[in-house]
Amino acid sequence: MNKESISGLILAGGRGTRMGHVDKGLQPFGGTTMVAHVLARLEPQVATLAINANRNLDTYAACGVPVWPDDTPDYAGPLAGLQAGLRRCATTYLLTAPCDSPFLPADLAERLLDGLRAIDADLAVAVTEENGRRQVHPVFCLLKAGLEPVLSAYLDGGGRRMDGWYPQIRVTEVLFDDADAFRNINTLDELRELDPARVPRLADVVSCLSAYDPDALPVRDAQRIIREFVAPVRATEMVALRAALGRVLAADIVSPIDVPAHDNSAMDGFALRGADLPADAPARLRVIGTVYAGRPFDISPQPGECVRIMTGAVMPAGCDSVVPQEFVSVDGDTMTIAPGTIRPGDNRRLAGEDLKAGSAALRSGKIVRPADLGLLASLGVAEVPVQRRLRVAFFSTGDELRSIGQPLDEGCVYDSNRYTIYGMLQRLGCDLIDMGVVRDDPQALEQALRDACENADAIITSGGVSVGAADYTKQIMARLGDVTFWKIGMRPGRPLAFGRITSNGRSAFLFGLPGNPVAVMVSFYFFARDALLRMMGAEAPLELVRARSAAAIRKKPGRTEYQRGILARGADGQPTVTITGSQGSGILRSMSEANCMVVLHDEQGTVQAGELVDVLLFEGLI
Ligand code: AMP
Numbered sequence: 001m002n003k004e005s006i007s008g009l010i011l012a013g014g015r016g017t018r019m020g021h022v023d024k025g026l027q028p029f030g031g032t033t034m035v036a037h038v039l040a041r042l043e044p045q046v047a048t049l050a051i052n053a054n055r056n057l058d059t060y061a062a063c064g065v066p067v068w069p070d071d072t073p074d075y076a077g078p079l080a081g082l083q084a085g086l087r088r089c090a091t092t093y094l095l096t097a098p099c100d101s102p103f104l105p106a107d108l109a110e111r112l113l114d115g116l117r118a119i120d121a122d123l124a125v126a127v128t129e130e131n132g133r134r135q136v137h138p139v140f141c142l143l144k145a146g147l148e149p150v151l152s153a154y155l156d157g158g159g160r161r162m163d164g165w166y167p168q169i170r171v172t173e174v175l176f177d178d179a180d181a182f183r184n185i186n187t188l189d190e191l192r193e194l195d196p197a198r199v200p201r202l203a204d205v206v207s208c209l210s211a212y213d214p215d216a217l218p219v220r221d222a223q224r225i226i227r228e229f230v231a232p233v234r235a236t237e238m239v240a241l242r243a244a245l246g247r248v249l250a251a252d253i254v255s256p257i258d259v260p261a262h263d264n265s266a267m268d269g270f271a272l273r274g275a276d277l278p279a280d281a282p283a284r285l286r287v288i289g290t291v292y293a294g295r296p297f298d299i300s301p302q303p304g305e306c307v308r309i310m311t312g313a314v315m316p317a318g319c320d321s322v323v324p325q326e327f328v329s330v331d332g333d334t335m336t337i338a339p340g341t342i343r344p345g346d347n348r349r350l351a352g353e354d355l356k357a358g359s360a361a362l363r364s365g366k367i368v369r370p371a372d373l374g375l376l377a378s379l380g381v382a383e384v385p386v387q388r389r390l391r392v393a394f395f396s397t398g399d400e401l402r403s404i405g406q407p408l409d410e411g412c413v414y415d416s417n418r419y420t421i422y423g424m425l426q427r428l429g430c431d432l433i434d435m436g437v438v439r440d441d442p443q444a445l446e447q448a449l450r451d452a453c454e455n456a457d458a459i460i461t462s463g464g465v466s467v468g469a470a471d472y473t474k475q476i477m478a479r480l481g482d483v484t485f486w487k488i489g490m491r492p493g494r495p496l497a498f499g500r501i502t503s504n505g506r507s508a509f510l511f512g513l514p515g516n517p518v519a520v521m522v523s524f525y526f527f528a529r530d531a532l533l534r535m536m537g538a539e540a541p542l543e544l545v546r547a548r549s550a551a552a553i554r555k556k557p558g559r560t561e562y563q564r565g566i567l568a569r570g571a572d573g574q575p576t577v578t579i580t581g582s583q584g585s586g587i588l589r590s591m592s593e594a595n596c597m598v599v600l601h602d603e604q605g606t607v608q609a610g611e612l613v614d615v616l617l618f619e620g621l622i
């Protein structure tokens, strides 16, 4: 093959939307990055290589090949990358492949070139066949560099589809038989599954943010980094139905039966044939018997006949409607209905209308609530696959802390954080390891962190992560693993330590929450909670509701503020939130009096009385 005539272009300019806007090509994979894999696969196939990217240009350039951003603004899609490549291509042909296809065929260029030459096409595109379905892979293509004017005209005309310009050129499809080779990776979970040995580094995750300043990190960025970094614990168990309450389903629950199993009556009344109801005259039907719920019967009414039926009883053959008993008059064995009382089909529950056999009744990842227990019971399910409980170790740090039962020496406070943290973790359904209070002493801290790490999936500490001089917590945390210390653009709760520590071959995710009691709760709810749920394999995003602010709230744009509030109905019945008294970050009473937290986002300024704000309700919060 004449590889000298081909330049390779790796398309890495996308937004990575499905990966949470991370830069896909730079995601760690098999010990390096995805783009490095694609580079290595293409290298032997072409004369030169380049990368089309629109972010992190320096990081891509470190791969040792030219990096070409799109010439068009606004992410016009892969065609814009193709255009940038064609404009700079110095060979006869350009070969493209996406940055998220680390398994691409070793003979991609050769096969596409053969196909193109065979009929003197302008562009050869890879196709595969899976289960008889033809799948075109438009981003795996080889094309003549001279096509640039045609493509540019198409883009100038607003065209964006990868195959939208095919009608103007001569295209040939080349069939490859290894469909897996074209597999691309769209989500971080897919990536983890394909590369289980992969232990992401915080630096990898952080490198994907366009601007990253650990000393002024927006809440959203911190949440995103945490979410990307933690991984679900993959261990499941079977539990008896009742024990599944509050647990996370580890598999879809497929209904083994139709629910209900038969058409049945939704009312106490008379089952009849809809065809027996005249539109404008009363119907007189002969009552030939009674059917009860759960009792077998052998009655099939003929035209002009009906059957007395109880709620839940199986509909007799031929009957399609039920008239409630209070709407009819009965005289001996004759039942009379006025015209227009019901329509044919009324008051009948259809077999399978709740659930069809073979359909998913509940999805994996759902936290089982009382209604789900009932639903599972209605399917006859006795045992349920759930994720194993997450083990979380927690302790407080600080020489000034005393435990309940100890005398309160001068300058000391009782350790309250351990109790709020206990409460919040307990509601999440974690297995808890309460490690007490740990002194601000390097040896004690190291020992506590190591013990926690060896016995738990996650560790939650409070105190010692701000700039206080006596705090060794940060140093020890950093020494034990991949931990970062942030100052988050929020109030209360600016400092946060996050990462993963390792001890004796075991690792655990670490959340070093600040010491202030209110800050502890705020940072738990807005950072740790979501991460722990993700580790538990559950999806339960925080639901914010909108409510009217009773009064003006002063607020500076540029940081997120969390204020304790009381949500109640205003005089006009609309939900209205009032900020509770003192908002100091050490004042737990305000938290206890509140029934919600008002979330004032980064970009928000002072809120006027009557304006709508986001509110997180405490009740119902797990
Ligand atoms: P630190 O983050 O360690 O500097 O602590 C900040 C403030 O929170 C100090 O006033 C501490 O006394 C207080 N604090 C830290 N940990 C706790 C705790 N477990 N219970 C109550 N207050 C605490």
Ligand code: MG
Pocket (backbone or CB within 6 Å): 397, 398, 399, 463, 464, 468, 471, 515
């Ligand atoms: Mg402290």
